Amino acid sequence: LDSGDAGSLRSVFQDHHEADVAQVLAALRPQDTLEALRLLEIDVRATLFGYLPPKIQTAVARHMSRRELADIVSAMSHDERADLFKKLDEKERKTLLPALAQAEREDLRKLASYPEGTAGSVMTSDYAxxxxxxxxxxxxxxxxxxxxxxxxxxxxxxxxxxxxxxxxxxxxxxxxxxxxxxxxxxxxxxxxxxxxxxxxxxxxxxxxxxxxxxxxxxxxxxxxxxxxxHDDAMDVQAEEATEDFHRVGTVRNLDASVSEASIFMLYRARIAWLVLLVFGNVFSGLGIAYFEDTIAAHVVLVFFLPLLIGSGGNAGSQSATLMVRALATGDVRFSDWGFVIGREVLVAGLLGFTMALAVSPLGLLRGGVDVALVVAAAMVLIVLMGGLIGISLPFILARFGLDSATASGPLVTSIADAAGVVIYFSIATAVLPFAVTS
Amino acid sequence: LDSGDAGSLRSVFQDHHEADVAQVLAALRPQDTLEALRLLEIDVRATLFGYLPPKIQTAVARHMSRRELADIVSAMSHDERADLFKKLDEKERKTLLPALAQAEREDLRKLASYPEGTAGSVMTSDYAxxxxxxxxxxxxxxxxxxxxxxxxxxxxxxxxxxxxxxxxxxxxxxxxxxxxxxxxxxxxxxxxxxxxxxxxxxxxxxxxxxxxxxxxxxxxxxxxxxxxxHDDAMDVQAEEATEDFHRVGTVRNLDASVSEASIFMLYRARIAWLVLLVFGNVFSGLGIAYFEDTIAAHVVLVFFLPLLIGSGGNAGSQSATLMVRALATGDVRFSDWGFVIGREVLVAGLLGFTMALAVSPLGLLRGGVDVALVVAAAMVLIVLMGGLIGISLPFILARFGLDSATASGPLVTSIADAAGVVIYFSIATAVLPFAVTS
Known part of the structure; x- marks a missing residue:
């Protein structure tokens, strides 16, 4: 391929699917990709060019003459050429447009005018x-x-x-x-x-x-x-799932694929939520500070802190994940919130009860009967509360016109943590005698 | 529709897509659904029947005569009838099979024989x-x-x-x-x-x-x-994304849609990971217990505990989410682990540094210069460590033949928590004077 002669390229082309040839071409320098494309007939050239990643398309387009670009744009499918057009800068667009026939110019302008994320932005006008x-x-x-x-x-x-x-x-x-x-x-x-x-x-x-x-x-x-x-719908479905995935993982919209993202892009997509959540965690810290006397009197309680608030956060993550995905796929609708929350009370109640049984021996072992009771009671309430926060938050966000996928695991965990601290130490303060230090 | 006369059903049918009619029929009692289906020609009946949810299909099939079921099975598309066949019990299969022509019988047995999750299990044999x-x-x-x-x-x-x-x-x-x-x-x-x-x-x-x-x-x-x-591929893509979503949210495979799952099914899908993770959290608790003297000497340190270990878990969740999805879509391959982890060192390092700056004032305010330094240093290290755990775990799991989506946010958080406790209190013990109590 690197020798660039027409015969060998055509033979590679006959043995491989366009998508695979395009992947190889995308790895070359833009001028070499262009050289290779020039050896092919215009229809094949346009198909191959359409399979190149957007970034490579614009880089290669910049090496083309105006006539050359106009020819390939005319031969591309209408949605792909509109996507390319959107990626060109103002000057490049102004160079390209006059080289196109009037009908194509208008079609291109029209298709490129639909806002990103709409059905119009992924449609094509070359239908029968x-x-x-x-x-x-x-x-x-x-x-x-x-x-x-x-x-x-x-x-x-x-x-x-x-x-x-x-x-x-x-x-x-x-x-x-x-x-x-x-x-x-x-x-x-x-x-x-x-x-x-x-x-x-x-x-x-x-x-x-x-x-x-x-x-x-x-x-x-x-x-x-x-x-x-259907093929564009499949891409949309995959991209939307990826966006929701990232949102649930508190990664804001990354304008590139993970493999191509730069360090700065990744930093920018992640920092805002990390900082926001850390200040959410301050509430947990304040809760702990408020109960400092109880803690000082019963330092053994701190041992159970991670597993109690962790369990609330985990139960909340589970129900938030279930809801975010069910709302995104249309499996659950906004109007189902009553049923879904009612069912969660029972599920999370059962989960909390099981968890309380699982940790009680540990409570007995490290703190005696009193501490075991406090830990068990706190566990039931914390898991129930975590589950309810996780299941409700996606509905609450949707109610206020926000994306329900913002109800990420870490956001739910952070809220559940603060509530968990208050529940745990409130019970402990009420039940445990103040005089005894462990 | 409930009067069940052929004319009105046909007119409903003309105004609505089969998928919508099937949704209405699915809400009726199985015998009523069957009555309605009987009014339609066999091809239309088979199409509509194919659109019914699997559970309803088997319920309706149980009300059919053997001949009736054989007719509809013969008219269904090959993949749909194989799916139905798999849902029937042994006795029903034995009743159905002799009523079918030999070729259909063999086709049905063959298609139903591919294990769930394989390409064979979602293919159809009625190709041209x-x-x-x-x-x-x-x-x-x-x-x-x-x-x-x-x-x-x-x-x-x-x-x-x-x-x-x-x-x-x-x-x-x-x-x-x-x-x-x-x-x-x-x-x-x-x-x-x-x-x-x-x-x-x-x-x-x-x-x-x-x-x-x-x-x-x-x-x-x-x-x-x-x-x-292509339409089956779209369903597969959506179902696989849902499975990964659930796995990342530590919900094990739910054999029904979220809207249809029973309380017990939801309980069973969630309890295993919750219990597993709670014992993971015991390590955090043990870490805290180990440093009890340091904590007793500087109770103020407990205030920063949630936000420090929370940040490590959050950074880890972010990178795990990015990796799980990128590996699932093929955007990142297993062989890319070196590049990806190297990049994460830089990204997480930058994130940790920013976070340290964000919380230092709080450290100064509540604990003075020493505590602020301890908190800042711990933050950089904890976020870096969280990011590295989150980015590596999916690769490590894949290396051992496990599903990388098992590297869920909660699992990463639980590991990062324990590591965070050790990092934080180790630094504190090393830096802070033992005599001073705050």
Whole structure:
């Protein structure tokens, strides 16, 4: 490959999938990647270029002539070229646009205009569409014409003269229909659809729920403006899961993959929550300070502190994790909070009781009957409280319009810790005699 | 719908997607669901039945006659009927099997035989296949014949006389080809494939990476035994993400969705880790007990305990979360551990330094210069240590063949806590004079 001759590159290309070739090209210097791309026909070149990571795309684009970039942009699929366009700086955009045909220019501007995170931002405008009055034979020849410029011709959308979405018909149904039938008779009208300004994860959810190949995206007037395809939905689903994962681990949005993130990016994504949580922990410290006399009188109590407040935090992390994911996948809805919290009282109560049994022997061993009772009672209450904080926090956050995934394990733990300290030492102060020092 | 007459059900059906109708039917009593299904044609009935949740499917199946069940099973897609078959008990299977045609019986047994979690367990055997010598026009009429019984005819696999996988051809390419061309000339041979015994998440990863509609599954001899379709891959991807989410939140595999899980199921999924972690916390307690004299001499130190060990646990949770997800998505590979850990030393070092600056004023305020120095030094070391534990544990677990997602926040926190106690009080014991009590 490094010798760069056309023959050997083409043979590599024949033996490997475009995605794999692109991965190899991405590791070269941008000018070498460009040299290699130049040896290929424009369609293949555009496909390969589309598989390159965004960063590499822009780096390679910077080595292209204006004409060269315009050619590859014209040949790319509409959503991929819009993504590239968004990554270019103002000057580069201004150089590129005049080199494109008017229709492409407008399409590019339009697609790039949808805010990140919306269905519009992940849709593509190169869909196949038919009118309802077409006969099947005509429809099939029309699809052959649309095929080279369409992302998919397997799911075809039916629109009226003003591009309003009327229904959908699959290529399978067209192939199996009698030639005289009309598209309008074959189409199904119960087509799931989404508005362009809805969240992109909702588009992915609809595609998963209805097993779709492509989801039509409409504007306010019900006009078809694009489609979200199954492969893009899969990427969205994975990216949203990663974001939630990070959020639950108190890592704020990292603008790169973990493997590519710089030290500073990682630092920035992590520091805010760490500092915030440390001041949350001050409340635990204040709680401990408040009970300093009890602690001084019974230093043995400190031994049980980590395992009691740890258990509250752990039970809380468990229920928060369950809720955050269930809310994200749509398994549990906001309106289910009553049922879910009621069930948690029973589950966490049982968990707390089991945990109290598990630690009582330790209490007896190190502190005698009194301490064992204090520890057991505190354990039941702390686990119950932790579970309830963990299960409620995602709902409370959602209620105030925040992302429920912000109810991270560490946030729940930090709140549960402070509450745990108060519960534990309150019980201890009430039960244990003050005169006795252990 | 509850009146159950065919006309009104059909009209409901025309206005709604099958998945939505199935959701309504799933809420009825099994015998009512069956009554409603009986009003529909067999193909529609099978589709709707396939959309019902597994639990409801078996409940409804129990009300069917043997003939009725055999009919619906014959009409279902092959992967869905295999899933249903796996859910039936031994007696029900023995009743069903003789009512099926020989080929269906064998197909069902074969598909149901792949262990859960493998590519084989999520594949379907109703794929479309062609031989390489077919001319395009013949291939198209052959596909029309295969269409009603195929999950997809858009991605067609090319096999030899012994069903060995030779390549793949898309319906789009067949439609655009000249009638005289042969399938063998049109097919691409760089087809990603997977062995039936590979993990199902690997199948989903390949489908996402190569933007596939269907991934062929082969046996040891390279023969095509089934395909995994894009919609099933999306479900697998979501389920695997949920499993990892739960594992990171120390919830063991829950055999139901969170909304459907019983109190006992939730209890069982959570108790093991809670108990395990509480005994992990005993080490923190022992650490504290070991330094009882230092604590008794400087009770003020206890105030800083939660925020110091909390910060170590939080930094560890962050890096563990980043690694678990990056390893699961393939963003980071096992072999990258050297680079990743090296980078973490720098990131966690910076984080620790910032955190030390943030808490020093508090140290000064409550304990004076000596305590502030002890707290600051402990903070740098504890955050660094937490970050390193969090980043290394997923690799260490993977090294020993365990799931890296077991490196949960709570497990990392529990280890970091114990280490944090030792670091903090060791520094304090070394630096602070023993005579002075605060």
């Amino acid at each position: 569409a038919l009118t309802p009055d077409l006969e099947v034979s005509k429809a099939l020849s029309e699809l052959r014409i649309q095929a080279p410029d369409s992302e998919t011709i397997y799911q075809v959308f039916v629109v009226d003269g003003e591009r309003r979405l009327l229904g959908a018909v699959s290529l399978r149904d067209l192939l199996l229909a009698r030639p005289g039938e009309r598209v309008g008779d074959l189409m199904t009208t119960t087509v799931p659809r989404i508005a362009a300004d809805q969240p992109r994860e909702e588009a992915a959810r609809l595609i998963a729920r209805y097993d779709l190949m492509a989801l039509p995206v409409t504007d306010d007037a019900g006009k078809l403006v694009g489609i979200v395809t | 296949a062609l031989t390489p010598d077919l001319e395009v026009s013949k291939a198209l009429s052959e596909l029309r014949i295969q269409a009603p019984d195929s999950e997809t005819i858009y991605q067609v696999f090319v096999v030899d006389g012994e069903r060995r996988l030779l390549g793949a051809v898309s319906l789009r390419d067949l439609l655009l080809a000249r009638p005289g061309e042969r399938v063998g000339d049109l097919m691409t041979t760089t087809v990603p494939r997977i062995a039936a015994d590979q993990p199902r998440e690997e199948a989903a990863r390949l489908i996402a990476r190569y933007d596939l509609m269907a991934l062929p599954v082969t046996d040891d001899a390279g023969k095509l035994v089934g395909i995994v379709t």
